[in-house]
Amino acid sequence: MSIKVAVLQSGEQIIAEMKEIVSKDRPIAYLFKQPHKLVINSPVYLTEEKEDPQTSVEISLSKWILVSSEDDVPVSTSQVVALVEPIETVKKMYEEKVNGSDY
Secondary structure, three states: OEEEEEEEOOOOEEEEEEEEEEEOOEEEEEEEEEEEEEEEEOOOOOOOOOOOOOOOOEEEEEEOOOOOOOOEEEEEHHHEEEEEOOOHHHHHHHHHHHOOOOO
């Protein structure tokens, strides 16, 4: 398993340890272990200058399905638009959260 960010058809971005579920040599689903939803808040700067100002992005993680006690969630491949490698700071944030060192 490896930690990935999945972009779903709904537009949600989910970070989790993921692996493919294969049937007859074809991936049919992904198994998301301890999935968390990425909530991204970007400040907006209004300026008349031509250059873009320095921007920062604030990210928070919340359990993806709040009312479930299950850690493993299978997701159909048809619901996944893209799988990408998270940036290192987001990956570390996720690992700290699921390993109990929540800040």
